[in-house]
Amino acid sequence: MSRFLFPRWSNLLLPTIIVAGAVAPLYAIFFVAYGLSPKTLEVGYQPQQPVPFSHALHAGELGMDCRYCHTSVEKAAHASVPPTQTCMNCHTQVRPESPKLAKVKESYETGLPVEWVRVHKLPDFAYFDHSAHVNRGVGCVSCHGRIDTMEVVYQSSPLSMGWCLDCHRDPVDKLRPAGTITNLAFDPVTELSESERLSLKDKFHIAPSEDCSTCHR
Amino acid sequence: MTTLTPESQVGRMVDNTVDRPGERAPLVLNMDTFTQVTATVCRVSEAEKAPLAWYIAFAGSLGLLGLLGICIGYLIVTGVGVWGLNNPVMWAYDITNFVFWVGIGHAGTLISAILFLFRQKWRTGINRFAEAMTIFAVICAGTFPGIHVGRVWFAYWLFPIPNQMEMWPQFRSPLLWDVFAVSTYFTVSLLFWYTGMVPDLATLRDRAKGKVQQLAYGLFALGWRGSNRHWHRYERAYLLLAALSTPLVLSVHSVVSFDFATSQLPGWHTTIFPPYFVAGAIFSGFAMVVTLAVPARELFGLKDLITLRHLDNMNKVILVTGCMVGYAYAMEFFIAWYSGAMYEKFAFINRAFGQYWWAYWIMVSCNVITPQLFWFKRIRTSIPIMFVLSIFVNVGMWFERFVIIVTSLANDFLPTSWDLFTPTWVDIGTMVGAFGLFFTLFLLFCRFLPMIAMAEVKAIMPQADPHGAGAGKHGHDHGHGHDKPRDGAHGHH
Numbered sequence: 001m002s003r004f005l006f007p008r009w010s011n012l013l014l015p016t017i018i019v020a021g022a023v024a025p026l027y028a029i030f031f032v033a034y035g036l037s038p039k040t041l042e043v044g045y046q047p048q049q050p051v052p053f054s055h056a057l058h059a060g061e062l063g064m065d066c067r068y069c070h071t072s073v074e075k076a077a078h079a080s081v082p083p084t085q086t087c088m089n090c091h092t093q094v095r096p097e098s099p100k101l102a103k104v105k106e107s108y109e110t111g112l113p114v115e116w117v118r119v120h121k122l123p124d125f126a127y128f129d130h131s132a133h134v135n136r137g138v139g140c141v142s143c144h145g146r147i148d149t150m151e152v153v154y155q156s157s158p159l160s161m162g163w164c165l166d167c168h169r170d171p172v173d174k175l176r177p178a179g180t181i182t183n184l185a186f187d188p189v190t191e192l193s194e195s196e197r198l199s200l201k202d203k204f205h206i207a208p209s210e211d212c213s214t215c216h217r
Numbered sequence: 218m219t220t221l222t223p224e225s226q227v228g229r230m231v232d233n234t235v236d237r238p239g240e241r242a243p244l245v246l247n248m249d250t251f252t253q254v255t256a257t258v259c260r261v262s263e264a265e266k267a268p269l270a271w272y273i274a275f276a277g278s279l280g281l282l283g284l285l286g287i288c289i290g291y292l293i294v295t296g297v298g299v300w301g302l303n304n305p306v307m308w309a310y311d312i313t314n315f316v317f318w319v320g321i322g323h324a325g326t327l328i329s330a331i332l333f334l335f336r337q338k339w340r341t342g343i344n345r346f347a348e349a350m351t352i353f354a355v356i357c358a359g360t361f362p363g364i365h366v367g368r369v370w371f372a373y374w375l376f377p378i379p380n381q382m383e384m385w386p387q388f389r390s391p392l393l394w395d396v397f398a399v400s401t402y403f404t405v406s407l408l409f410w411y412t413g414m415v416p417d418l419a420t421l422r423d424r425a426k427g428k429v430q431q432l433a434y435g436l437f438a439l440g441w442r443g444s445n446r447h448w449h450r451y452e453r454a455y456l457l458l459a460a461l462s463t464p465l466v467l468s469v470h471s472v473v474s475f476d477f478a479t480s481q482l483p484g485w486h487t488t489i490f491p492p493y494f495v496a497g498a499i500f501s502g503f504a505m506v507v508t509l510a511v512p513a514r515e516l517f518g519l520k521d522l523i524t525l526r527h528l529d530n531m532n533k534v535i536l537v538t539g540c541m542v543g544y545a546y547a548m549e550f551f552i553a554w555y556s557g558a559m560y561e562k563f564a565f566i567n568r569a570f571g572q573y574w575w576a577y578w579i580m581v582s583c584n585v586i587t588p589q590l591f592w593f594k595r596i597r598t599s600i601p602i603m604f605v606l607s608i609f610v611n612v613g614m615w616f617e618r619f620v621i622i623v624t625s626l627a628n629d630f631l632p633t634s635w636d637l638f639t640p641t642w643v644d645i646g647t648m649v650g651a652f653g654l655f656f657t658l659f660l661l662f663c664r665f666l667p668m669i670a671m672a673e674v675k676a677i678m679p680q681a682d683p684h685g686a687g688a689g690k691h692g693h694d695h696g697h698g699h700d701k702p703r704d705g706a707h708g709h710h
Contacts, residue, residue, distance in 0.1 A: 003423045004435025005442070029378050037381035162383035 038158040046154035047117040051103045059184070060148035066140055066182040073140075077129040081116055084108050119153050120144065126161075127217045136204040137175040141184040142167070148184045164215070168208035175200040233526045234598050244339050244677055246521040251675045254522070258417075258669045259424055261517045267664050268516050275660045281653020288646040289364055297367045299643045306626045306638040311365040312476075313618040314648055317501070318358035318655075319399060319473055320494075320614060322406070323466060324502025325351025329409055330462035333455075341673040342527045345417075346513065346662070347506050348410040353658040354505070355403045357651045362395070364647075391475035398472035402465050409458045415441050416451065417667035470498040477621065483564035484625030487552070493545035497614060500538035500584070503531050504610035511604045513663060522669050525598050532597040535610065539588025542617075546585060564625060572637055573624045576616050583613020 006013075034040055058064050066073070069086055073079035084107040091101055107114045120143075122128050134140070140147070145156025157163060167174055173189050175197050180186040188197055200206075208214075233242045248254055261267075267275075292299050302309055325347040332340040363372050375396045377386055386393040419441035422434035441447055471491035478490040487493075507528060514523040553565040569577050587609045590596045597603065623638050662668070675681055 003425075004431045004438075006435075006440045032373070033379040033381070039381065158381065160381040162381045165383050 038160040038163075042155055042160075043158055044154055045119060046152055047119065049117055049152060050115055052100050052152075055147045055150050055153055066147075073130045073134055075131055077127075077131065079130045084114060119155055120159065122159060126215050128215065134181050135178075136206060137178070137181075137200050138167075138171075139174075139176050139181045139183070139186065139188075141186075142174045146184055161215075165210065168210055168214075171206050171208055172197050172201055175204065175206065233524050234529045234594070242526055243679075244342060244524065244526065245674060246524055248521055248678070249680075251678070251680065254674055254678070255420060255424075255671055257518065257522065258667050258671050259421060261519075261663065261668060262421060262665050263424065263426075270512075270516055271660060271664065274656065278653050278656035278660055281650050282657045283650075283653070284646050285650025285653055288643050288650055289360075291643060292364055292647070293369055297365065299641060300647075301639045301641045301644055303636065305629055305634050305636055306623055308365075308622050308626060309619075309638045310640055310644040310648055311361050313615065313622055314651055315358050315361035315365075316473055316494075316618040316622075317615050318354045318361070318651065319402075320470060320498035320501045320618075321354040321505045322351040322358065322402070322502060323470060323495070323498035324506050325349070325354075326402070326406060326409075326462050326466045327499055327502065328506070329413070330459045331466060333459045334463060338677040339527050339530050341670055341677055342523045343506060343510060343531070344673070345410075345413065345670045346509065346659075346668050347502075348406065348413070349662045349666070350505060350509060350659065351406050351502075352403070352410055353655050353662075354502075355399065355406065356658065357655050359399060359403065360651065360654070362399075391472060391479050394472045395476055398465075398469045402469045405458065405462050405465060409455075409462055411437075412451070412454055412458060413670060413673070414667065415439055416443065416672040417670060419443065420671060421667060466499075467495055470494045477625075482625050482629060483558070483560040484568065484621065486561075487549060489545055489548055489552070493542070493549075496538045496541035496545065497584075497617060500535060500542050500588075501611060501614035503534045503538065504607040504614070507531050507535070507603055507607035508611060509659065511600055511607075513668065517663065517668065519669060522674060528600075528603060529594075529597050532591045532603055535607070536588050536591040536597075539584060539591075539610070543585035543588075546581065560630060564628070567628050568620060568624045571624065571628065573620065573627070576620050577624070580613050580616040580620050583609045584617060587613065 059066065069082040070079040071082070084104055087101075087104050088108050091104065095101065096105075103114055133143075143157055143159070147153060172194075176183075176186060176188045176192070177200065180188075192200075231243065231246055233244070233246060236242060245254065248257070300309070300311065302311075325344075328340050328347045329344045329351075332344075362375070363369060366372055366375070374384075375386065375393075377388075377393075386396070415438060418434050419438040422431060422438045425431045425434055471494065474490035474494035477485035478487055480486060510523055510528065510531075514520050550565050553561045556562075568574075587606050590602075590606060596606070627637055628635050
């Protein structure tokens with residue numbers, strides 16, 4: 001009678017299968033939890049911009065306030081990207097002939113905007129309002145990182161739902177006085193005492209909602 | 218039509234549906250040796266060609282499976298709007314089919330686990346393909362929640378996997394318990410089925426002529442050589458799995474019923490649901506086993522192993538569970554009146570006499586009236602009648618789920634939002650296509666795997682009992698071979 005029986009080497013298969021069977025679900029979980037997370041996929045996104053504009057120079061060295069360009073951030077959901085005219089407020093006088101400004105000048109003359117590449121993208125189904133945050137003690141740096149040190153802007157936070165929720169569940173460490181909102185170097189944890197931060201929470205009436213409909217309207 | 222009719226089947230016929238005092242009716246007919254059992258079962262998968270009817274059925278099933286694929290593909294590409302679902306009927310064919318198929322599966326587990334623990338020896342003739350039916354039915358069932366979520370690529374959200382959204386399924390929702398219940402059920406059923414099949418796969422391996430068959434059966438036989446140690450461990454494992462599956466018979470459909478019972482909707486919000494659903498599940502499952510067993514035993518020449526007594530017993534189970542289901546229908550009406558809740562009362566009167574009255578009365582005539590015919594032995598033992606009645610029960614149980622789900626949703630608390638449900642061609646195609654999936658799997662199983670648990674059937678033959686009348690009497694006719702009751706130690710009633 002000829003029949004198939006397992007050869008001796010196949011004894012190794014059993015422990016292999018058991019280990020693989022135990023590891024596979026763990027791998028799947030870690031893959032979903034970390035592999036598919038924006039922490040892995042999104043952070044560090046640094047697209048090439050059409051104009052070599054340096055935030056490190058403007059916001060850092062020169063100390064320009066964020067709101068000089070992103071004017072609507074305190075009043076609207078959207079923090080506007082400045083029109084070319086904002087650049088030309090200074091650059092008609094400052095280094096007007098710099099080759100780095102060629103695209104800006106071209107835009108100024110033709111009236112067609114510079115096509116900046118958007119770095120921080122939230123999905124359409126997530127509602128976010130800049131004004132609700134910056135008027136109530138959440139600074140630019142909390143989400144955007146040290147823009148004032150970036151030559152080319154990159155995404156420094158995952159902007160994932162879990163990351164939003166982390167702050168909504170425990171906002172105290174992220175709160176700062178109204179005057180320091182655009183001060184990217186200000187760290188409320190080192191510069192304010194816990195009770196000061198707690199009093200900010202009271203002052204701004206911070207009770208962040210975690211309902212689905214807060215962001216998914 | 219070619220059928221595989223063994224020589225032995227032509228000759229002596231014994232009516233084993235008759236109970237004679239002091240005697241145990243034989244469960245294997247016209248077979249005197251174990252070899253005959255092996256030959257009869259293995260012949261199906263060893264035959265060069267399957268019976269013509271198998272090819273016809275398989276072609277039909279594949280066609281329907283293709284239809285299912287088209288419908289699901291169209292659904293995924295387009296969205297759930299291709300179904301007739303709309304406010305207020307947000308569940309209809311999808312969940313009806315899900316509950317229908319999960320229910321079908323229950324017979325397999327009941328036969329394999331509960332009847333095993335109760336030492337019901339007649340289970341051995343039917344357990345293998347009832348378990349196979351369970352697994353294929355649960356596969357069909359599992360398809361529906363998977364595709365009705367809308368964005369199927371997020372179906373893994375059904376499981377509590379840590380993720381960047383810090384979003385978890387609602388642990389207080391029976392919909393999540395359902396995910397656990399059905400996946401546990403599938404896993405345990407599959408293990409049970411496979412474990413029980415290992416000795417028989419080894420038999421097929423040993424008899425196989427071709428290299429491919431030897432390798433395929435050999436791989437799945439896991440190197441079984443039938444040593445004492447193998448049998449010892451096998452029996453332990455089988456017993457443990459039977460004990461594990463037993464609570465599942467009750468729990469799975471109870472949890473499915475919670476999907477409805479924990480809501481506030483009149484017609485769903487009912488405490489009787491868990492036992493009512495379990496009884497209905499066993500009812501529909503046994504009906505499906507009869508529907509499958511009748512043609513299978515004809516076609517593959519298994520009448521001596523799946524005897525009239527087996528079918529008679531299953532019809533008795535259908536009768537009992539059918540009575541339970543009928544009682545549950547009546548009790549729902551009684552409570553609707555007795556509770557004094559006007560919404561509840563409306564929901565039930567509307568069910569019987571509202572726009573869906575026809576569905577309700579199809580359900581009642583198929584599920585309450587049909588099984589009552591099984592009081593008569595002549596009907597219980599008539600092959601054509603039981604086949605037709607079992608199909609009636611299948612139809613009735615599909616309509617039961619439709620009636621519960623759709624009539625309750627269509628007329629809820631707010632009359633302004635009342636609306637009827639109209640199925641689209643995709644709804645109907647998906648429902649019909651699921652039968653294609655089921656029968657494709659089942660026909661493949663019939664053709665390539667041992668349809669009957671050979672090792673277990675042999676164990677209930679008189680020759681297997683070293684102290685019984687059959688011992689040493691090979692060649693004796695079993696029809697009147699038992700002068701004294703055998704195996705008193707097992708207490709079989």
